[in-house]
Amino acid sequence: xxxxxxxxxxxxxxxxxxxxxxxxxxxxxxxxxxxxxxxxxxxxxxxxxxxxxxxxxxxxxxxxxxxxxxxxxxxxxxxxxxxxxxxxxxxxxxxxxxxxxxxxxxxxxxxxxxxxxxxxxxxxxxxxxxxxxxxxxxxxxxxxxxxxxxxxxxxxxxxxxxxxxxxxxxxxxxxxxxxxxxxxxxxxxxxxxxxxxxxxxxxxxxxxxxxxxxxxxxxxxxxxxxxxxxxxxxxxxxxxxxxxxxxxxxxxxxxxxxxxxxxxxxxxxxxxxxxxxxxxxxxxxxxxxxxxxxxxxxxxxxxxxxxxxxxxxxxxxxxxxxxxxxxxxxxxxxxxxxxxxxxxxxxxxxxxxxxxxxxxxxxxxxxxxxxxxxxxxxxxxxxxxxxxxxxxxxxxxxxx
Amino acid sequence: xxxxxxxxxxxxxxxxxxxxxxxxxxxxxxxxxxxxxxxxxxxxxxxxxxxxxxxxxxxxxxxxxxxxxxxxxxxxxxxxxxxxxxxxxxxxxxxxxxxxxxxxxxxxxx
Numbered sequence: 001x002x003x004x005x006x007x008x009x010x011x012x013x014x015x016x017x018x019x020x021x022x023x024x025x026x027x028x029x030x031x032x033x034x035x036x037x038x039x040x041x042x043x044x045x046x047x048x049x050x051x052x053x054x055x056x057x058x059x060x061x062x063x064x065x066x067x068x069x070x071x072x073x074x075x076x077x078x079x080x081x082x083x084x085x086x087x088x089x090x091x092x093x094x095x096x097x098x099x100x101x102x103x104x105x106x107x108x109x110x111x112x113x114x115x116x117x118x119x120x121x122x123x124x125x126x127x128x129x130x131x132x133x134x135x136x137x138x139x140x141x142x143x144x145x146x147x148x149x150x151x152x153x154x155x156x157x158x159x160x161x162x163x164x165x166x167x168x169x170x171x172x173x174x175x176x177x178x179x180x181x182x183x184x185x186x187x188x189x190x191x192x193x194x195x196x197x198x199x200x201x202x203x204x205x206x207x208x209x210x211x212x213x214x215x216x217x218x219x220x221x222x223x224x225x226x227x228x229x230x231x232x233x234x235x236x237x238x239x240x241x242x243x244x245x246x247x248x249x250x251x252x253x254x255x256x257x258x259x260x261x262x263x264x265x266x267x268x269x270x271x272x273x274x275x276x277x278x279x280x281x282x283x284x285x286x287x288x289x290x291x292x293x294x295x296x297x298x299x300x301x302x303x304x305x306x307x308x309x310x311x312x313x314x315x316x317x318x319x320x321x322x323x324x325x326x327x328x329x330x331x332x333x334x335x336x337x338x339x340x341x342x343x344x345x346x347x348x349x350x351x352x353x354x355x356x357x358x359x360x361x362x363x364x365x366x367x368x369x370x371x372x373x374x375x376x377x378x379x380x381x382x383x384x385x386x387x388x389x390x391x392x393x394x395x396x397x398x399x400x
Numbered sequence: 401x402x403x404x405x406x407x408x409x410x411x412x413x414x415x416x417x418x419x420x421x422x423x424x425x426x427x428x429x430x431x432x433x434x435x436x437x438x439x440x441x442x443x444x445x446x447x448x449x450x451x452x453x454x455x456x457x458x459x460x461x462x463x464x465x466x467x468x469x470x471x472x473x474x475x476x477x478x479x480x481x482x483x484x485x486x487x488x489x490x491x492x493x494x495x496x497x498x499x500x501x502x503x504x505x506x507x508x509x510x
Contacts, residue, residue, distance in 0.1 A: 005483070031484060038450065051486045284470070287483045311469050318468050361467035365458040 001283055002096035002264030004029035004051050005290030006297075011060045013298035019062045020088065022080065026067030027120055028054050033283045035123035036147035037313055041154055042127065046120065073239050075257055092259045092297050095236070095247055096290060099229035099265040099281055104139065108201030113208075114223045117144055126224065133222035134158060137210050139198055141168035143312050145226035146181065150314035152224075153188050160191040160218050162198055162210070173321075173344075176331045177356055180340045181314070188315055193218075229281060231266045244268065246279045251303040253293035261297060263289040273305035274324055282310035307372050318361060322368035323354020332379045335360060343367060350376045369393035404495055407502035413440070414499060421464070423455035426505060431492065433501060434464065434475055441475040442492040442503040449485035464489075 003021055007029075010019060023029075030049045038044040047053075057064050065082070072081040079087040101116040103109075115126045126148075130136070136152045138145045141163035152159045165171070167178035168185075182192060196214055201207045201223060210218045231246035242248040242256050246268035253261045253269065262269075264286035268279040285308055292304040311320045317340070328346035335342035343363045346354040352375050355367030366389040370377060375396045381387050403409050410424050410433060422433040423445055430445035432455050445454050447466040456467040463472045463481050472482030478489035490507035 033484065283484060309470060313468070320468075320470070361456065362458060364467075364470075365460060365465060 001029065001032060001286035002098070002267075002290030002293075003094070005287040006094055006096065006263065006294040007057065007060065007062050009291035009294035010298060011062075013295050013300060015294070015298040017091070019060075020065055020090075021057065021062055022065040022068055022070055022082065022088070024067070024069040025119055025121070028052065028057065028064065028066065030120060031283075032118075032120075033311075035120065036117055036144055037151060039123055040127055040130070040148065040151045049120075070235055073235060075239060075241075075260070078259075093261070094253075094290075094293050094297065095255075095260070095262040095266060096264045096286070097232040097235065097266045098286075100232045101225070102228045102230055104198075104225055104227060106198065106200055108203065108207060109223075109225070111201055111203050111205075111207040113203065113206035113221065114201065114225060116225050117148060118229070129222050130155065130157070135220045135222070136160070137162070137218055137220035137223045139210075139223060139225045140227040141165070141192075141194075142226055142228060143169070145224070146185070146314055147312060148224050148226060149185060149190050150188070153185075153190055154315065158191075159189075160193060160220070161185065162193040162196055162212065162218075164195065164197050166195040168192075168194065172325060173356060174328070174331050174346065176333060176337075177342075177344050177358070180337050180342065180358060181317075181319075183338075184315065184317055184340065229265070231268070231279065233266060248277075251305065252296045252301040253289060253304060254296060254301075261293045263293040269304065271305055271324075272303045276326075278308070278325070280308045280325070282308065284309045307368055309368070317359060319356060319358050320361060320364045321354065321356045322364060323352075323356075323371045326353065328353055330379060332382045334363070334383050334385065345370075345377075345379075345382050347379065352377060352382075363389050366390045366393035369397055373397060403502050404497065406506065407493075407495060407504050410442075410501045410503050412499055413496055413501050416440070416501070419459060421455050421457065421459065423453070424503075426503070431503070432464075433494075433503070434459065436462065436475065440494045440496065440501055442494050443473065443475070443478060444490040444507075447471055447485060448480075448487040448489055454489075 029051050034049045069083045070080050071083045079089050101118050135158045138149045138161040141161050149159050149161050167175050170178040196212050199211050199213045202209045207223045233243050247262040249262045249267050249269045251270050251272045253263050265281045271278045307322050309322045328348045330347040332345040341359045343360050344356040352370040357364045373396045416435045432445045434441040449471045452466050452468040458465045462475050465472050469484050471485035473489040478491040493504040495502045
């Protein structure tokens with residue numbers, strides 16, 4: 001995603017140098033967000049999830065090196081080493097390696113029938129397995145786990161989800177919103193095992209049964225693991241690049257090495273608007289940060305200071321988030337939690353840090369404006385259904 | 401009053417509120433009218449990313465945003481200003497004759 005955002009933006013910014021896009025995946029950039037949803041449910045084909053066909057890159061004069069994994073980088077000679085040994089010289093390097101799923105090393109997780117979901121190839125394999133499975137066990141109820149569970153239920157599978165937290169997604173979204181989502185999954189017939197962990201998987205040729213730490217045994221013919229991702233930095237581990245929960249970059253996406261930039265899930269950047277570092281694992285950030293890096297490369301650096309944004313679709317539920325991840329001390333709900341049709345505001349010392357809408361898309365952008373303005377709003381006003389959020393956001397904007 | 405050739409009558413100009421997004425259909429094809437700073441724009445009513453009705457969307461700085469995933473389209477040209485959409489939104493020509501808004505049957509080319 002970040003690579004695609006950068007490729008487009010580089011040419012748009014008038015950069016006419018030679019550009020090469022190297023990807024270990026054998027496919028042009030595609031919309032990864034569909035993999036757990038429309039693609040998994042068979043509603044979209046590979047062609048339909050590509051951002052642009054291969055010819056588009058030809059038109060932009062961008063050379064594609066697909067299915068070619070970089071095995072090393074040499075910053076002294078300014079060369080990227082590809083498997084099996086070709087060396088690609090560069091003046092400027094944009095690192096957009098993304099993130100990789102965390103692998104569970106518990107007994108039985110090496111059996112066939114255990115899947116992770118990150119790449120198109122993962123999604124194709126999972127879709128194939130899913131077509132033959134009746135009982136699906138999802139390990140981890142983060143966004144990937146929750147979306148895969150929803151897709152599997154939509155396809156009519158029996159689904160059990162195990163997560164160590166008592167409330168799913170409580171980390172990024174809090175207890176209040178996490179509880180609402182848990183209820184939606186229960187209502188759709190998902191068996192939730194919250195506050196529990198899988199101890200091991202058992203099976204002869206494939207995973208056939210999970211044993212929880214509680215001793216409960218859950219029969220399954222497919223296991224999907226979604227327990228988070230890590231920034232994909234292995235290639236740069238001993239390269240001299242500063243790495244700390246991702247590749248450290250400044251507000252212009254620049255690393256400590258001149259001409260070397262990073263963007264997307266792999267980049268841990270200094271956000272000048274809020275005065276701290278962020279690393280965001282979502283589509284919108286990858287697209288925008290890739291473009292921001294491209295502008296910096298093209299000689300027009302502008303501080304990258306967005307309000308991070310993402311969405312998640314589960315069943316017919318649409319969730320959108322705009323804001324700064326991090327601690328809050330108050331959650332204000334507006335609307336109907338049971339329907340659900342609700343907006344949640346996350347406040348820290350009275351300042352709106354983030355907003356989440358569930359099936360209330362029209363409140364997202366006004367909420368986002370409050371976040372952007374670092375507005376202080378009386379919680380009672382936010383919760384009051386008669387408050388016109390657009391007018392409120394407008395007045396805050398004008399007061400800036 | 402007959403419509404200009406290749407155009408259909410949609411609504412009286414005065415009936416469209418400033419800042420309003422008005423859905424309408426031409427032969428079952430969903431479209432929207434937008435009135436901003438007095439000017440009328442006509443665009444396809446469905447996001448080019450996934451099925452979502454842009455009449456439920458939001459306007460900001462001459463961009464219409466999809467209600468579901470935040471794709472942005474320039475009101476004037478339909479150009480994508482914010483992903484996840486990558487295909488532009490079809491836009492239609494608008495004429496106002498005797499206070500009535502007419503919209504072209506066919507999208508504007510290029």
